[in-house]
Structures are given as structure tokens and as C-alpha cells.
Amino acid sequence: MLNKEESDLVTQVGRGTPGGELLRRYWHPVAGARELTAEQPKKRIKIMGEELVLYRDEKGGYGLVAERCSHRGTSLYYGFLEDGCIRCPYHGWLYDKTGQCVEQPFEPNPKFREHTRHTAYPVEKLGGLLFAYLGPPELKPMVPRWDVLAWENGHRTVIRQEPLNCNWLQAQENAVDIVHTYFLHVQTLRHRARMKKERDNGGGTGDPPLGWRPGDNDQVGFGRPFKKYGFQPFEWGIVKTWVYGGENAAEGWGHPMVFPNMLRISAQLHWRVPIDDHHTEIIIVHFKLTEDGRDVEEVEDPPVEFMAPQVLPDGEYAMDTFFCHDKMAWETQGSIVDRSKEHLGESDRGIILLRKMLKEQIEIVQNGGEPRGVVRDPEKNTCIELLGWQHEEDLRTGSYWADGIARKRTRDEVFDERHEEVDVPFGAARPRPEPTEG
Amino acid sequence: MLSKEDNELLTRVGPGTLCGELLRRYWYPVAAASELTANRPKKRVKILGEKLVLFRDEKGEFGLLEEHCSHRGTSLYYGFLEDGCLRCPYHGWLYDKSGQCVEQPFEPNPKFKESIKHRAYPVQKLAGLLFAYMGPEPAPLLPRWDLLVWDRGQRRIERQETLNCNWLQAVENSMDFVHTSILHAYSFKKMGRNNMSTDFLGRPFVRYGFQPFQWGLLKSWEYEGDTAGSGWGNPLVFPTMFRQSDIWSAMHWRVPADDSHTEIYVAHFKPSEDGKPVTQPEEPPLEDPPPQTHPSGEYTMNTFYSQDKMAWETQGEIFNRAEESAGLSDRGILMYRMMLKEQIELVQKGGDPMNTIRNPDQNTIIDLEGWCSERDTRAGAGHQGIELSRVRRRDEVFDDRHEVFEVPFGTARPRPE
Numbered sequence: 001m002l003n004k005e006e007s008d009l010v011t012q013v014g015r016g017t018p019g020g021e022l023l024r025r026y027w028h029p030v031a032g033a034r035e036l037t038a039e040q041p042k043k044r045i046k047i048m049g050e051e052l053v054l055y056r057d058e059k060g061g062y063g064l065v066a067e068r069c070s071h072r073g074t075s076l077y078y079g080f081l082e083d084g085c086i087r088c089p090y091h092g093w094l095y096d097k098t099g100q101c102v103e104q105p106f107e108p109n110p111k112f113r114e115h116t117r118h119t120a121y122p123v124e125k126l127g128g129l130l131f132a133y134l135g136p137p138e139l140k141p142m143v144p145r146w147d148v149l150a151w152e153n154g155h156r157t158v159i160r161q162e163p164l165n166c167n168w169l170q171a172q173e174n175a176v177d178i179v180h181t182y183f184l185h186v187q188t189l190r191h192r193a194r195m196k197k198e199r200d201n202g203g204g205t206g207d208p209p210l211g212w213r214p215g216d217n218d219q220v221g222f223g224r225p226f227k228k229y230g231f232q233p234f235e236w237g238i239v240k241t242w243v244y245g246g247e248n249a250a251e252g253w254g255h256p257m258v259f260p261n262m263l264r265i266s267a268q269l270h271w272r273v274p275i276d277d278h279h280t281e282i283i284i285v286h287f288k289l290t291e292d293g294r295d296v297e298e299v300e301d302p303p304v305e306f307m308a309p310q311v312l313p314d315g316e317y318a319m320d321t322f323f324c325h326d327k328m329a330w331e332t333q334g335s336i337v338d339r340s341k342e343h344l345g346e347s348d349r350g351i352i353l354l355r356k357m358l359k360e361q362i363e364i365v366q367n368g369g370e371p372r373g374v375v376r377d378p379e380k381n382t383c384i385e386l387l388g389w390q391h392e393e394d395l396r397t398g399s400y401w402a403d404g405i406a407r408k409r410t411r412d413e414v415f416d417e418r419h420e421e422v423d424v425p426f427g428a429a430r431p432r433p434e435p436t437e438g
Numbered sequence: 439m440l441s442k443e444d445n446e447l448l449t450r451v452g453p454g455t456l457c458g459e460l461l462r463r464y465w466y467p468v469a470a471a472s473e474l475t476a477n478r479p480k481k482r483v484k485i486l487g488e489k490l491v492l493f494r495d496e497k498g499e500f501g502l503l504e505e506h507c508s509h510r511g512t513s514l515y516y517g518f519l520e521d522g523c524l525r526c527p528y529h530g531w532l533y534d535k536s537g538q539c540v541e542q543p544f545e546p547n548p549k550f551k552e553s554i555k556h557r558a559y560p561v562q563k564l565a566g567l568l569f570a571y572m573g574p575e576p577a578p579l580l581p582r583w584d585l586l587v588w589d590r591g592q593r594r595i596e597r598q599e600t601l602n603c604n605w606l607q608a609v610e611n612s613m614d615f616v617h618t619s620i621l622h623a624y625s626f627k628k629m630g631r632n633n634m635s636t637d638f639l640g641r642p643f644v645r646y647g648f649q650p651f652q653w654g655l656l657k658s659w660e661y662e663g664d665t666a667g668s669g670w671g672n673p674l675v676f677p678t679m680f681r682q683s684d685i686w687s688a689m690h691w692r693v694p695a696d697d698s699h700t701e702i703y704v705a706h707f708k709p710s711e712d713g714k715p716v717t718q719p720e721e722p723p724l725e726d727p728p729p730q731t732h733p734s735g736e737y738t739m740n741t742f743y744s745q746d747k748m749a750w751e752t753q754g755e756i757f758n759r760a761e762e763s764a765g766l767s768d769r770g771i772l773m774y775r776m777m778l779k780e781q782i783e784l785v786q787k788g789g790d791p792m793n794t795i796r797n798p799d800q801n802t803i804i805d806l807e808g809w810c811s812e813r814d815t816r817a818g819a820g821h822q823g824i825e826l827s828r829v830r831r832r833d834e835v836f837d838d839r840h841e842v843f844e845v846p847f848g849t850a851r852p853r854p855e
Contacts, residue, residue, distance in 0.1 A: 075752030106767035
């Protein structure tokens with residue numbers, strides 16, 4: 001439970017808000033590089049409440065400037081790209097990529113133009129994504145070279161979801177909410193399959209509903225009997241841990257929440273980038289290893305896939321994909337969930353950990369310090385390996401699915417005394433085992 | 439740059455606002471008469487933040503009443519026209535054109551109905567447009583601007599797509615001379631489209647200026663190059679009109695619908711070649727130009743209006759003028775704001791603001807064309823056909839209030855070889 005002030009602190013993203021100032025210390029993806037083409041070299045971007053225009057100039061350089069001209073507020077989105085600069089379509093003021101006004105066609109005094117500093121931010125390309133930094137220029141860190149962005153032995157895809165109509169923290173809290181997977185995803189799909197079967201009047205199983213994979217049952221994936229889960233802070237955020245029972249009993253850790261607004265799942269990295277206090281852009285990079293594991297000769301900007309809408313024409317959530325389940329859960333919490341009305345239980349410990357981490361990091365920034373996860377050492381930034389922090393051990397075979405890609409960290413390299421573990425009580429998510437004879 | 443208070447003062451138009459009180463001293467076009475037919479004799483209109491119902495009765499007379507019934511607020515747009523009155527569809531209250539309630543079917547006491555004065559405004563027809571006056575009585579005369587009265591040529595009337603921003607952004611643009619060189623001429627040139635705009639407004643630009651005159655503010659200009667020319671005109675007619683007389687002859691009314699929407703009515707006039715009168719239809723059709731945005735919501739940017747609409751709407755619903763950086767080239771805008779403020783104060787002190795016409799002798803035809811000088815036909819301006827009025831001499835137009843600005847060498851004025 002958070003009171004109004006605590007909630008504002010961790011949810012607000014605008015310039016000058018404590019949360020917004022923390023988030024401005026990190027690079028955020030704003031588009032796939034392929035989204036800007038020779039025909040369509042400009043794109044409107046709204047990030048952390050700021051309306052901007054992203055553009056690619058004739059030489060392939062990128063610029064990111066405030067959308068509204070400093071002169072009389074007209075949109076630079078309709079402007080003209082000239083020699084790496086952008087010219088306002090209303091009276092022709094010309095800005096370079098640093099925001100310096102370099103021409104005012106009707107103003108005779110050059111001092112006026114020299115004094116005109118338009119808001120502008122640096123942009124860097126990595127792994128086919130364009131990243132922007134909106135923080136203090138003198139504190140600009142490196143763009144972190146997360147493994148999925150740096151690896152050269154496979155192909156990347158940029159996946160863009162439709163914007164989420166709620167505050168970013170609702171999505172990010174979900175990244176440390178491990179138990180939701182059991183009901184929101186698996187039970188939803190099971191229920192839909194059952195409904196479908198009933199509709200088909202018992203004549204066989206019928207077609208599986210979308211999102212339902214053949215063989216899905218209560219003995220695989222997130223649907224296995226759930227025995228234990230836990231949370232472990234690590235270098236980049238919070239790792240989740242789990243113990244499943246049943247036919248495919250296994251234990252593992254991973255799916256880390258990467259501070260401040262990322263989620264790593266297997267070979268996918270998800271960013272939840274605040275558009276404003278009430279909207280969030282979700283950008284995903286998916287990495288697929290080459291068949292033979294060899295490096296790709298020429299790394300190209302990856303394709304950008306726009307996911308289909310998750311809402312039916314009548315306005316109802318389709319509930320047929322994991323993202324749609326999540327979208328329903330997060331958006332129906334409210335545009336900014338009122339956290340004074342929540343009832344947090346044992347299973348919400350991860351959320352409490354994240355909020356604590358956020359608050360600490362906000363205070364560090366307020367006190368003039370550098371928040372966690374900011375990368376400045378080029379040697380540590382050749383490839384920031386997150387895959388090795390993920391592991392699931394089949395309790396019968398002991399095989400490791402990521403063999404050959406990343407070095408698996410051992411249990412004692414991952415866990416320390418901060419590891420919090422919680423038992424799932426017997427019940428809906430954990431069937432009481434049949435009493436065994438003898 | 440304006441303070442927040444001044445920005446509010448100069449933009450808000452609702453009843454009781456100071457600027458709204460000033461703007462209520464003028465007549466505004468609210469529809470074309472041809473929009474009200476026997477089949478569709480009623481039309482909802484919104485002006486200066488007030489929701490109204492305009493109607494034409496059986497005898498062809500026009501009424502304009504507040505939309506919501508004085509009884510219980512239901513819309514009179516769904517009401518019944520009866521003997522020149524409008525009857526509310528909910529409980530049958532009947533209003534005449536003056537707003538007097540003349541029947542209350544369920545009220546026994548006739549005093550009650552006599553005491554009900556529903557809000558109503560006078561309507562007049564001129565050149566096929568219906569004009570309304572929403573200020574205090576006695577109403578001034580409806581100005582007979584030259585372009586509405588001429589008959590030696592063809593007149594067309596048009597309503598542009600609703601502008602989704604405050605009226606002042608459009609009106610300031612009338613005093614923003616230099617934008618024509620970039621927003622229109624340069625834009626078309628960038629698109630590889632040569633047309634009148636690039637020929638006329640895209641000439642090497644040397645000087646521009648501003649001159650207050652009887653009806654508002656005039657602009658002056660000087661171009662050089664192969665099709666060099668100079669002139670004056672294209673006045674802003676106080677409070678919200680724009681009279682164009684360079685490429686075309688046209689009059690634009692910017693009618694505030696509310697604080698963040700504006701209707702634009704335009705009358706165009708093309709003189710006849712032979713100078714003979716042309717019979718005008720009593721109620722010409724209202725032209726409805728195509729939308730200025732693509733289905734995706736992007737501005738088409740291929741018409742003057744689409745370019746203007748982009749420039750004005752993207753400034754914001756009500757442009758926050760605390761964030762602007764006004765330069766020398768914005769001098770005309772500042773002159774207009776000063777004029778607007780003076781006139782607001784004048785009304786507050788009980789005076790008649792400028793352009794209030796009360797003498798019928800001065801209202802047979804109000805000449806604006808004569809305030810506009812030569813058309814650079816060589817540079818692509820439309821052929822004028824006949825001379826419609828006597829063009830004033832330079833010394834009849836300019837005085838010591840004329841402010842002239844030089845365009846520096848650069849994008850808008852190439853340095854001569």
C-alpha cells in the first residue's frame with residue numbers, strides 16, 4: 001500500500017518529477033531503426049511526457065528535437081530536413097541536432113538566433129533500435145550493450161506492441177509478480193479451451209483457441225503445480241526463482257526484472273518506456289541464434305513487427321495472447337492504479353522490493369549520486385550478459401537449455417542471504433499430492 | 439511573449455469574458471441561407487461558446503435561439519416550427535424569434551410565460567450568408583463589405599473545415615506576413631510543385647511592413663528578381679477578418695465556435711471580363727472543400743489551408759504564448775494584440791469599439807479593395823478583369839505609423855550575384 005505522495009513519487013515521469021529525473025538517467029528505445037526511411041524520415045515520439053520529433057538526415061545521422069518550434073510553437077514534424085538540420089515549416093527557423101538555432105530567415109540580428117536553444121536530445125543506434133537520452137548532458141552514460149543487442153551469432157527482430165493505456169509502473173511491477181502467470185495466463189487459456197470444447201458440444205476437442213499450444217496441460221510451463229517462488233536482487237535488478245512439482249518438476253531462476261523498466265524473458269528483452277503518466281510504449285527485441293551458431297556476416301537493422309491490436313472491435317480484450325492478458329490486467333487497474341486501496345500479500349514481495357529499489361534510487365539521484373545500472377566503463381560494456389542469470393534445471397535430467405550461448409551461473413553465484421523464498425499453499429495452484437502408501 | 443493572464447484575456451470568448459464581450463459587438467456569418475431548406479429548416483450552430491439553433495420559418499424568416507429550452511434544458515433543435523415560433527419537443531413551450539415564451543401548454547398562470555425570455559439573437563442575410571449579432575442592443579448595422587455587395591462578377595461562398603484551435607492563432611497569422619514565403623511558397627517548392635504561390639510569394643523577398651488603417655491593419659511588401667514588384671493590402675479587418683487581394687479577391691471570417699474551435703467562412707469574387715453585372719443567385723450554394731487531412735490524421739499539406747491548418751493547430755488548442763520567442767518579423771502580431779487590448783478596454787469603458795457602423799449612409803458599400811494596391815499579374819496574380827474601385831495613392835495609405843522591415847540575405851532573399 002502506498003499513500004498518494006509515495007505513489008506520485010514512483011509513478012510520475014514528467015520533467016522535474018523525482019521519478020522522471022531518475023528515468024532520465026537511462027537510455028530508452030524510441031523506435032526501431034527501420035521505422036525511419038528515406039520516404040518517411042521523421043516520426044513523432046512522445047516520451048516521459050515530452051513531445052518530440054525523431055528524424056534521420058541525408059547522411060544517416062539521427063536527431064531528436066522538441067516537436068514545437070521555439071518561435072511560435074508550430075510542429076517541426078512537418079518541417080524540412082536540410083543538411084542534417086530541421087527547418088520549421090512556418091517561418092523557416094533552422095535547428096541543428098544539438099538544438100542550436102542556425103538560421104532565422106527574417107531576423108536581422110544574429111544574436112537572437114545564437115540565443116535560441118531548442119530542446120534536443122542525443123540518439124544512438126544499437127542492435128537495430130534507436131535509443132534516446134533525456135537526462136543532464138554532462139551525465140550522459142553509455143548505451144548498455146545488453147547481450148541480445150550485442151550478439152552477432154543470430155538474428156534480431158524488433159517487436160512493437162500497441163501502446164499500453166496505463167502508467168508504466170503497472171507493467172513493470174508485473175515483471176516481479178511471478179505468481180500471476182498461473183492464473184492470468186495458464187488458467188485463462190485453459191478456461192478458453194474448455195469453453196471452446198463445450199461450444200463444440202463435446203464432439204472432440206475442436207480447434208485449439210489462439211495462443212493455446214498443443215500439448216499444453218497442467219504439467220508444463222507456468223501450468224505445473226507451483227511449490228515455491230522467490231526473489232533475489234542481482235547486479236541489474238531482481239531475479240525470480242521457482243520450484244515446480246508434478247511430472248515435469250523443475251527448479252530455476254531467471255526472467256529478471258532489469259532496472260528500471262526492462263524485463264528479460266529467455267532471449268527477449270522488453271522495455272516499458274513511459275509515453276506520459278498514463279501511457280506506455282512497449283518495445284521488444286527478440287534474438288534467434290543462427291542454426292549453426294556462427295556469426296552473421298553482415299548485421300543489418302532488424303525488421304520491425306507491429307503486433308495486431310489486442311482489443312476486439314467491440315472494445316473487449318481478445319484474451320487470446322499473453323500480451324493481451326497482461327494488457328487487460330494492467331489497464332483495468334486504472335490509468336494510474338490507486339495503490340492506497342490495494343491489499344498486498346506474501347506473493348507481492350517482489351513488488352515491494354521493486355518499489356523499495358525505485359525509492360532508493362530516486363533518493364540517490366536527488367542527493368546527487370548515480371543510480372544503479374548506469375554503464376560508464378567501456379570494458380564492461382562489450383556485452384552485458386543477462387542470459388547466464390537465467391536457468392531452469394530439469395529435476396530429472398539436469399540439462400541446461402542455453403548451453404553454448406552463455407555461461408550458466410552456479411547456484412551460489414546467484415543466491416545470497418537476500419534471497420526471499422515463499423511456499424505456495426496447497427490449493428488451486430498446488431494440488432495436494434495423493435497420499436502414498438506405506 | 440504574453441503572460442498567462444494576457445494570453446487568457448486575448449483568447450477566451452465565452453459569455454462574460456472580456457474578449458468575448460468585445461467580440462459580441464460584431465456580426466458573424468453562422469451559415470449559408472441555402473443550408474436551411476424546407477426539408478431541413480433547422481441547424482445547430484456554436485458561436486462564442488454558445489450553443490444555438492438557427493431556423494428558417496414557413497415565411498422564410500430566420501430565428502436564432504439558445505439550443506437548450508429554458509424550461510428543462512432539452513434541445514430545441516428537435517423542436518417544431520409553428521407560425522414563425524419554435525416549440526420545445528419535451529413539454530411544448532413555444533418561443534417567438536425574440537425569445538419571448540408565448541405558450542406553456544401545462545402552466546395555468548400566464549404571468550409565468552410572460553416572464554420567460556429565452557436567449558435569442560437577430561439574424562440578417564447578405565450575399566447568401568446569414569449573419570448573427572450576439573451583443574447588447576441596439577445592434578450596429580451589418581457591414582456591407584464591398585465583396586458582399588459587388589455584382590460585376592461571380593461570387594462564391596465557402597466554409598472551410600472546422601479549425602481545431604483558438605481563433606487568435608488564425609487571426610495572428612493574418613498579420614504574419616513572412617510565413618507566406620516559407621509555409622506556402624517554400625513548402626510547395628520542396629514538394630516540387632510550381633504554382634502561383636511559388637511564383638508570387640516565393641520571389642526574393644526584400645522588405646515588408648505594417649500600417650494601421652481605418653478598418654484594421656494593412657501589410658506592405660517588396661520583392662525583387664525577374665518578377666519584382668511591390669504593393670500593399672491584404673488587410674486584417676478588425677476584429678477577426680482577413681481581406682485578400684493579391685492572387686485572389688476574398689474575404690475570410692474567422693468565427694470563434696468556442697475557445698478551441700473556429701469556423702472559417704470565405705467569400706470569393708472574380709470580376710467579369712466585360713465589366714457587366716452578373717446575376718447572383720439569391721441563395722448561392724455553400725461550397726464544402728475536401729478534408730485537409732488524410733484518413734491517417736496527417737495534414738495533406740497540398741493546399742494553402744492545409745498548410746495553415748497544420749501551422750495553427752499544432753501550436754496547440756490555445757497556443758501558450760508564454761513559450762514563444764517573438765522576433766522582429768512578428769511585429770504585426772504584436773500590433774494586432776495591442777489593438778485588441780485597446781478595444782477590449784474601450785468596451786469595458788462603455789465605448790463603441792472600432793468598426794462599429796451605425797450610419798446607413800456610410801454603409802452602402804464599404805470599400806476595402808481600394809486599400810489594396812497593384813496585383814503583380816506578371817508574377818502570377820490572377821487577372822483582375824475590371825477595375826472594381828479606385829486604388830488609393832501611396833500617400834493616402836501610408837503615414838508615420840508605417841513600420842518597414844528589411845529581409846536579411848539568406849533563405850528568403852538570395853544574395854544577388
